[in-house]
Amino acid sequence: MVSFILCLLPALLATTSAQGETLTCNTCFGQTETCSFAPGTCQDNKATGGCLSVAEDITLDGTQNTYFYKQCLSSYKSDIEVPISFTVGNGQYVRINTTRCNTDNCNSALPGVPTGSTTENGLQCPTCFALNFTVCNSAITPCTGDETYCMDFTGFLYQGPSFSPFQAKGCASASAQAIKPGTNLATALYTFDFFWGSSVPAEKIPTNPPPITAASQETPTATLNTTITTTPSRTTSPETTTSGASPALGKFSFALYLPGLTGLLLVKLLS
Numbered sequence: 001m002v003s004f005i006l007c008l009l010p011a012l013l014a015t016t017s018a019q020g021e022t023l024t025c026n027t028c029f030g031q032t033e034t035c036s037f038a039p040g041t042c043q044d045n046k047a048t049g050g051c052l053s054v055a056e057d058i059t060l061d062g063t064q065n066t067y068f069y070k071q072c073l074s075s076y077k078s079d080i081e082v083p084i085s086f087t088v089g090n091g092q093y094v095r096i097n098t099t100r101c102n103t104d105n106c107n108s109a110l111p112g113v114p115t116g117s118t119t120e121n122g123l124q125c126p127t128c129f130a131l132n133f134t135v136c137n138s139a140i141t142p143c144t145g146d147e148t149y150c151m152d153f154t155g156f157l158y159q160g161p162s163f164s165p166f167q168a169k170g171c172a173s174a175s176a177q178a179i180k181p182g183t184n185l186a187t188a189l190y191t192f193d194f195f196w197g198s199s200v201p202a203e204k205i206p207t208n209p210p211p212i213t214a215a216s217q218e219t220p221t222a223t224l225n226t227t228i229t230t231t232p233s234r235t236t237s238p239e240t241t242t243s244g245a246s247p248a249l250g251k252f253s254f255a256l257y258l259p260g261l262t263g264l265l266l267v268k269l270l271s
Ligand SMILES: *[C@@H]1O[C@H](CO)[C@@H](O)[C@H](O)[C@H]1NC(C)=O
Pocket: 083, 097, 098, 110, 111, 112, 113, 114, 115
């Protein structure tokens, strides 16, 4: 037995020294750029790990939090490295600037806090944020600044030892396309672990329909306008607007559909 272990020892030592190349990174945490809480270093496996440095402005819990953070990354490959911002409605947003690298102490400098913008950019997205499988009731919200994509993501949100499933929809920077199933976004407050999602270019805010007068209501087109303007909840998506409006189009649209319906009936009868 002893000789067996002795035989194994050189092999074990060899493996350890091959894998054992360590990476040293800076650590700290704080609400100002001095990042003065828990300053120090951490070590990680150079082959798989990395160093992270983060500046963030997050209002997901309803209060504005600016944080600075330096830490080791164990999942260098799957952590997102670009500045990302997304807004999920009700003034709740995540703006995060990240530096990710893997040479010793490469995270000594902090990135700048992304400032965001309140200037509307003419685009819109469904927005909502829900934790723990509550319903993500989305409302259409105008997008601002460089948030020109609509994102829809689900995953787990880790905060310290606790984690909650989440769903988030909103306006996002083009860099949110880097969010793919299996990626992580490490912030000082949270870690987002995404397991499903998509980002698509946001749609333009439709121009308002002309105001309705009593006279114009008698024309079929005005009926369509009325339908859209009197059912704001229907405007949450273009699909619902269209299908919600069609029953109210009355005789005019029925006449339009009639040839098609007849055709369908014929197909049905002949088959
Ligand atoms: C991120 O930080 C870098 C480095 O400080 C800075 O040049 C850049 O403007 C920041 N990005 C955003 C979106 O604020």
